[in-house]
Amino acid sequence: MTRRLAELALGAKFAFTGGREGWIRTLLTALGVGLGVALLFAAASIPHVNQASSARGDARVPAASGGKKAFERTDSSVLFDMVGTEYRGESIGGLLLRPEGKHPVVPPGLGALPGPGEMAASPALRDLLDSPKGELLRARLPYKVTASIGDAGLLDPTELFFYAGSSTLTEASGAARTNAFGGEVEKLPLNPVLVALTVVACVVLLLPVIIFIATAVRFGGERRDKRLAALRLVGADTGMTRWIAAGEALAGSALGLLVGTALFLFGRELVGGVRFWSFAAFPADFTPAPALAALVLLAVPLAAVVVTLFTMRSVAVEPLGVVRATKPRRRRVWWRLLLPAAGVAVLALSPRAGVDQGVTDPNLVAIGAILTLTGIATLLPWLVEAAVGRLRGGPVAWQLAVRRLQLGGGTASRAVAGITVAVAGAISLQMMTTGIHADFVRTTDQDPSRAQVDVTANFPSGERAQRMIHDFRATKGVQAVIGTVETYATRPGAYTGDQIRPTTSLTVGDCATLAELARVGSCRDGDTFVVHPADDKRLSAWVDQTARPGEAVNLDSTSDYDSSAKPLLWTLPRSARQVLSRPDPMGEHRYGIFATPGAVDVTKLPSAETKAMIKVDRAVPDAAEYVRNTAAAIDPAMHVRTIDNVERDKQYASVQSGLRTGAIATMLLIALSLLVSQIEQLRERRRLLSVLVAFGTRRSSLALSVLWQTAVPVVLGVVLAVAGGTALGVALLDMVGKEVTDWWLFLPLAGTGTVTVLVVTLLSLPPLWRLMRPDGLRTE
Template sequence: MTVRAPGPGTVQVPGPGTVQVPGRGSWIRDLGLGIRFAAAGGREGWARTALTALGVGLGVALLFFAASVPRAIDAREARTHARATLEELSGTPVERSDTTLVWAEAGTEYRGESVGGRFLRPDGSRPPLPPGVAKPPGPHEMLVSPALRELLASPGGALLKERLGHRITGTIGDPGLLDPEELYFYAGSDTLTVARGGQRTAGYGDRGAPDPMEPLLVVLVVLIAVVLLVPVTIFIATAVRFGGDRRDRRLAALRLVGADIRTTRRIAAGEALFGAVLGVLTGFLLFLAARPAAGGVRLWSLSAFPADLVPVPALAALVAVGVPAAAVAVTLVALRSVTIEPLGVVRSTVPRRRRLWWRLLPPVAGVVVLARVGIVDESSVAVDPYPIAAGAILVLVGLTTLLPWLVEAVVGGLRGGAVPWQLAVRRLQLGSGSAARAVSGITVAVAGAIALQMVSTGVHQAFLHPTGEDPARADIAVSAPYGSGELAQRMIDGFRDTPGVKRVVGTVESFVIRPGRVAADEIQPTTSLTVGSCATLRELAELPSCRDGDAFVSHLTGRKEQNDWTDRTARPGERVDLNPRSVDDGSSSLLWTLPASARTVPARKDPVGRETDGILATPGAVDTELLAMASTRATIRTDDRVPDAEEYVRNTAARLDPTARIWTVKAVERDAKYASVRKGLLIGGTATMGLIAASMLVSQIEQLRERRRLMSVLVAFGTRRSTLAWSVLWQTAVPVVLGTVLATAGGLTLGVVLLRMVAKPFTDWWVFLPFAGAGAAVILLVTLASLPPLWRMTRPEGLRSE
């Protein structure tokens, strides 16, 4: 007996019966026929293909940007190393020559923005030049980045212009900047010396190896990548199914003329392939169009040069090949549940109820995979990112399989209500699959964001380092790299007269040793020396009385061993060495006798949280100009009620000593790598949420196109357009609300599992509220944006049919 399957392109299989199965030629021919239908399907066909290409293109463009992130990070690292001096990390001293220069950090902050910069003073006629600089700036001249030039020329940069105070003579080129929006400058100096805080270099381009990333950060980065990219891939899979209802009716016509079911599925896959290929091309064009504008976009204080945004070839090839292949696979899988007959499609009737058991397998498998990873904490040496990524992907993708079942189960029992509500519910009851697919991206994004926020909050404390500083006593600290009592007094006087300053404490700090030789196996007794006025010293220790010319020995509370070491060095009535040439041989350069009247006093924490032990002396007791290895410090308390008080302080510091280092007093300091990861999360989250909003809008418009004739008929029979608008809102809101509930449950579950993996506690169970609010905002925006097309599609012209 011979069994023949109708349709073209079959091959004979030997055996007792002959069964015709599709060959490679059949696949190519049927895919090509589907491409022809998509390309020559008239206005309707091109509209459907355009929607698919636009939807896929948006996701592909974001994937291309994501594939460019590794290159952009490498380029930023290379730029950072290129402008680092050769001696910056090695610490090797450089002899002065015609090819060296002296430099010093000159960076500052302005209204929360970091402004980097350096002072330069060439030693000869052929100094090394930083990247992006063709000629070193002369004294009182300055080279600036384009962004800094623009800021200084604006009214908002007046205070910063006063602080820098140099004449702009040129612009730093792109090779010398980390990103197009970086605020950076090089200023010339004729007074900078090594003795006054400068450093000498013979060149630029340090290639120091980057520090390895901590295991907790690896977990966070992997989770960020999954949370940002899984919604994109789901959206692309949804976009290739635009126009499914019209496609099914067209495939029914093919069945009527003799095509078998497999042929129609391959033809449908060809249509999806054509739309996906156009989508890849559209995404590439969108990427190229948006790439030049990337330099002008600054998100969360980060941007990138367009030239640095180059996709990794392997990742770009994976996107270019994977997206069309996924489109074909998604179409074939979707059509397996559809019976296309010559006279219609079974989907037009009430479909079979969805089963739950197999939809629970992916999230359960994901939880099991994550549970088997083990504990990852600060003591972990390394972590394998692949099981973490696989487990998180299984959980998030499992939510997309659960959402259609949940929507069907809930809307199936809804009855009654206002007319818009009944229209929306009836539409969801007849076909909830497309509505669930439309919001699957936002469901995954919200679930991932909840889990990511839980993990980020859990590991947050691990990347906060207590500084011991007390912001209640001081806001700003200033340090000059050399000791000068005269500078300390000028700091006190200058800052005291600065608008917004309430209190100033200025000191000169150095160290002293006990003179004389010691045994080879002993350490030369050493302690610190702090010089300041009586008012200043009272901030550092509990003084019974004080007048100029007094000296004290400060002890730390509960530190007997340290205090004994201090007493070995600082003995009242005996000499100490203020400027030791060599600690090893005990030779001295300047001996000073600690007054016999020096009293021992308990130390107290200074405004930046330090306890100062050793010798405390007033200017009348020690001439600070003789201290060769000292530094000058000042701590300042500002008035919060004075606007720009910190900027006034920075301007004063720049006038007193341009090389002075200024920093804000903080109780805790955040790890720099963790801060950069957080910024990356905010940037990626913003882009993903924008894509989700765009995808929902495209899906909404596609669904309106599918039902425009029905809506036109309803309007023609007297249905108000506002009723249709409310029904569209409810059709979107119901799946999103259910998706948000599912995302909350899934996100909290994933977050708890991940927190157990990193051995961190979690207490804020209301973390999902902001993300639920973001989902509601997306619904509102998409509905408002879909109203103009709705009004246009419900005109009487919509009743026309071809």
């Protein structure tokens, strides 16, 4: 062991004292390894990112009262109400606060509660309000910004959030009381299908990184072998040369760990304030889990030594040279086919995981995906060797490329193995995502053509509810308002024991509004209707028990359980017509008693719920934002939502956002890795390129040969990726009980991989021109 460590140390010394060539080789290895290590550290930080964001979110939630006893008013209690909104597709969270004593509790991120008319805003919200883009939002949040919320009170640096002070907030208006911040938000477990999708995504995104690191530690192999031959000449045996080579790779990977750590620390500062779709985090959140970080720090140098020792077994280092130029032995294919076959078999035999079924074993999913994708990577060198071994003739550039691939196709295959695995994994992920899409993105019964915005508010005053409808109709960009004032109507009388008091709803609106909710036919102010559900006889009978023409109903439900309250009786006219309901723009069927304002004075209703479905003029920019401004002016706690015929599961949307972000990072790494590998290969052949130019070979022919040397393995790799990725996708869909819905998903993904290679080749042309200069013939 002491001797082997000494040989590793000698190899590490050669890596740093081998002159300019040695330093360049070591730096290229370090750069390649560093890129992979930085991405691995980022992946190892995801658990801490989620944990830190979740902890900050829980810390600012007002504590809920426990048991049957609510919080009592104290010197530290605070009244609060949720007053979030939406602005041009961005969600804005907010809390309206009113202290009840001199020492109120303060949410994290603040030093003190904002006073009445004041607001503490997140930095992102503050910037938005100060910019021209926030002009409409300033009218909706008419508070004076007096403080910024600190990092401890925000989920991420791009979050739009605020705390506003109020002097009118009361429990009667819907506020709640708390004496502490630090509740716990209920978190639903991840759907079993999404668990499987997430596991596959992690494998797909990280496996190309690992493959590239294994490729990077083999940079500079040909020039290193010549030096090893010189060591054999002065007395080193075969085993010693292998361990010295491993020491050189170890030195490059160790330096790569430092480079990767530096890139990670620098990169997290850059991306800390950037939002990728719905993903963002503070720089400090990107802290790798200690166990995962230790695994990376140990695995990368160990992999460098193991990979080098393994590859050196096929190289005969002799005192007079390295026996590498002879025709290599044929690669065996049988064991390469076993890997993807075993992976598909593991997925086929794993427990099924449907949307409403039990959770499948994530370990089996990961093993199956790893075996399949690793098998694809190991099949690529054999496929390249088998294909180029039969190629003959053609233009000069083509012959140069083919001959190079015939003599050293393994190097080219390793360079594109990462992109092959990435494309295969992306195809399988896309097939799986498309197959489960219908389970997480469903079509609703809502009709955006009739109305685009739905507004709901609880008001203790029918008069104020009527004013709300009037204000919306006067709002800029509003074409029509389907506005109703609703309350409960119960059958008066004494009910004891288990008797259930017949109850229905009273809906008051003008004739145009009622025509949107029921098939009222002819209508004028003063008319009343008894509306039955179109296809529910049980509910229809329940309506008839309460809504009896010529009989009275009670419009104040508080008297039903409070004997001291006086009932508000109203007689349903005998002229009330029986009609059927129709779905409103929200897709809901309303039934009960319908009345026009001339039949019921809504100003005398003690309590009423107001609903408004608003149709906006799409030609007016920001029409929906004007509606939200009106709603906020009436009541900041009013609930406003967009009417949409498509509903997307939040967990599914979150996983999709993570996939997009990870895919971008992986594709960037693959492009950089190809570029570094391409430059390293060109540098290794600098003397050969200079000789060819000196003998009259056209520079354009050499440039085209470089393109063909990369294009041929990539085309073969994409073909292999399509076949392997499709097989993996079918196995994954079968595991979750779904079928393939689109067999042509691979086309854009295969095109992306091909374009990546073209871009990398173009970027490698400037170094190629420099390497073809005559001074490349200089030697010592």
